[in-house]
Amino acid sequence: MSGVVMDLDVKKIRQDFPNLHVSVHGKPLVYFDNAATTFKPRVVWEAMDGYYQKYASNVHRGIHELSEKATAAYEATRGKVQKFLNARDSKEIIFTRGTTESINLVAYSYGRHFLKDGDEILISEMEHHSNIVPWQMLCEEKGCILKVIPFNDQGELIYEEFERLLTAKTKLLSIVYISNSLGTINPVKKMIKAAHARGALVLVDAAQAVGHRRVDVQDLDCDFLAFSGHKLFGPTGVGVLYGKAELLNKMPPFHGGGDMISSVTFEKTTYAALPYKFEAGTPAVAEVIGLGAAIDYVLSVGFERIEACEQSLLEYGTRALQKVPGLKLIGAAREKAAVLSFILPGVHPHDIGTLVNDEGIAIRTGHHCTQPVMKHFGVPATSRASLSFYNTTAEIDRLVEALLKVREVFP
Template sequence: MHRITGLNVSQIRKDFPNLHVEVQGKPLVYLDNAATAFKPQTVIDAIAAHYRTETSNVHRGVHFLSEQATARFEQARDKVRDFIRARKSCEIVFTRGTTEAINLVAYSYGRHFLNKGDEIIISEMEHHSNIVPWQILCEEKGCVLKVIPFNDEGELDLEAFKRLVSPRTRFVSVVYISNSLGTINPIRKIIQTAHQCKAPVFIDAAQAVSHHKIDVQELDCDFLAFSGHKLFGPTGVGVLYGKEEFLEKMPPFHGGGDMISSVTFEKTTYNTLPYKFEAGTPHVAGVIGLGAAMDYVQSVGFEDMTAYEKELLDYGTKALSGIAGLRLIGTAKEKAAILSFIVSGIHAHDIGTLVNDEGVAIRTGHHCTQPVMRHFGIPATSRASLAFYNTKEEIDKLVEAVLKTKDVFR
C-alpha cells in the first residue's frame, strides 16, 4: 500500500522502533523530523554495542578495545567523507552539532581573517545559530552583517544578493534548506557569485543532509555543516566539513588533549588535521552511531527517498490547502518536505497542544527563525516536517486533527 515509488515504506517503518509508540492512547504520528529524526535499530544497536562490550577512549590507547574503538571512529570519518564526497578524511571535523560547527568557523576563521569593515553576508531565513555567531563576531571585530532578503513565497532574492556582494564581502554563510519554510536555496549560484569576489562560503546543511545527496566538491562550498540527529543518528554529534586549505591555515578553536602534537610550558605545537579541531574526548559512541546512520540512509538510497518525500510534500500541500482559513507559510518552487502553516484565529501553540490529543506531534513557535516570522508579520507557525518513513495516511491524520482543533474554536 505504501509502495508508491521505489521505497517500501511499510518495511522501512519496521526499522524505526520509535514510530510504534502510542501517545494519548493513539498511534503516534511523528511529523517533527526537522527538529530531530527517529533512529533506525541499526543505529541504536551500534551505540549499544559500543557501550556494552566495546567501550574505550580513542587514539593513543594500545590495548585491543582502544584500537577497535579508534578504528570504528576513524571508519565513521571515512564514511562521512564518502557521504558528502569530500576529497579527504582530514577535511571532516567532528563537532557537537551544526551550531558548534558554525561557531568554530566564526571564531577560528572569523577572528583570524576578518577585520573592521569587512562584510559578512547571511540570509533573512537563517536559523538563529547562523545569525548570532556572526553578530558576536561583528561586534567584536567591527565587521558588518548584510542580509539577503526573501520574497513572500520564501525564495531568496538572488538579484539583491548580487548587489550585496562586493570586494568588501569577506564571508558568506547561508542555509541550504530553511527549517521553517522548507525552501531549497540555489546555493550553487550563491557559491559561484561569492567566489567571484573571493569570499568563502559556509553552507548550513542541517536540514538538507537528510533530504538530498550532498556533494561538497561539486557544490564547491568552502565549509558545510550538519548534525547527526537530524540524519537519523544520535544527538550531540555533528560534522564540520572544510576545504583543507582553509582548515590548515585556521588556528585551533578549543585547546586541550588530542589537538596537540607536543606541549611544553614554553611552546605547544598543534596536531594535524582534523585533530587540531577536536580537543578532548570526542563523542565516540555518537560518531559510531552517526556512521551507522549514514550506512542506513545509503542502503535506502537518496534517489528513492527524495522522490517519495516529494510525493508526500505534494500530497500534504494539497491536503492542508483544502482546510478553510489555513495558509501555508513558505511556498517556494523548490521545497523540501516541510509544511509550515497558520490557521486564521487560532494560535500555533493551541494547534500544537490540540493535535497532540490525536497523537500528532508537530512543532509550533518561531522555529529559531524570528526574522522569518517578522517577515510574515506572524508570531509563530505550526510546522509538520516529514521524513521518508512518514505516510499519506499520517498526513490525513494531521488534517483531521487540525479540523478538530478548528471545531474547538468555532
C-alpha cells in the same frame, strides 16, 4: 501498482524505527517534527550499544585492543562522512557537537583571525538563529558588518538583492541550504560560484539538507559545510564541520586541550595536524560510531527513493491541508523540501500544537529559531509539519482531520 510498491516499502522501512510505533494519548503516534530531530533506526543504537558493551574505551590513546578497536570504529565514521559528502580527504571532516558548534568554530577560528574591521559577512533573512548569532558576536568583536539577503513572500531569496549585496567587501557568505521553517531549497551552488567570483568564502548550513538529498561538497565547491548527526537519523551530540584542507590548515585551533597537540612543553605547544587540531578532548565516541551507522542506513535507503517519497508527500500534504478552512501555508518556494509551515487565522499555533497532540500528532509550533522569518510574515509563530521518508499519506490525512477538529474548538 507503483503506489502499492511504495507503501510496502514504507511499511518495511517503518519497522526499522521502533519509535514510530509508540502511542500518544492512546493513539498511534504521527511524527511530523523531523526538522527538529529525526528518529533513529535500530542499527544506530545497536552500533552504539555494541561499543558500550564490547569495546568501550577512549580513542587515539591506548595501544590496548579495545582502544584500537574504538579508534578504528571512530575513524571509520570519518571515512564514511568523507564519502557521504564526497570530500577530497577524510582530514577535512571535523567532528563537533552539531551544526551550531561547527558554525561557531568557523566564526571563532576563521572569523577572529582573518576578518577585520569593515569586512562584510553576508547571511540571509531565513537563517536559523545558529547562523545569525555567531556572526553578530563576531561583528561586535571585530567590527565586521552583517548584511542580510531578503526573501520574497513565497519564501525564495531575492537573487538580485543577493547580487547587489555581494561586493568586494564581502568576505564570507554563510547560507542555509534548506530553510527549517519554510522548506525553501536555496540555489547554493550558483550562489557559491557568484561569491567565489567576488573573492568571498562560503559556509553552507546543511542541517536540513543532509537527511533529504545528496550533498556533494566538491560539486558545490563550498569552503565550509556544517550539519548535525541527529537530523540525519543519527544520535544527538555529534555533528560535522567540513572545511577545505587549505583553509583548515591555516586556521588556529578552536579549543585547546588533549588530542589536539603533537607536543606540549610549558614553553611551546605544537598543534596536531588535521583533523585532530580541531578535536580537543575526548570526543563523543559512541555518537560518532552511531552516526556512521546512520549514514550507512540512509545510503541503503538511497537518496533517489528518499527524494521521490518526500516530494510526493509534500505534494499530497500541500493539497490535503487546503481542506482545512482558512489554513494558510507559509513558504511556497518552487524548490521546496517536505516542510509544511502554516497558520490558521484566529488560532494560535500553541493551541493547535496542544490539540493535535491530543490526536497523537507531533508537530512543532513556535518561531522555529527563525524569528526574522516570523517577522517577515507578520506572525509570532507558525505550526510546522516536517516530513521524512518514513511518513505516509495516511498520516497526513490524520493531521488534516485533527486540524478540522481544532476548527471545531475554535470556530
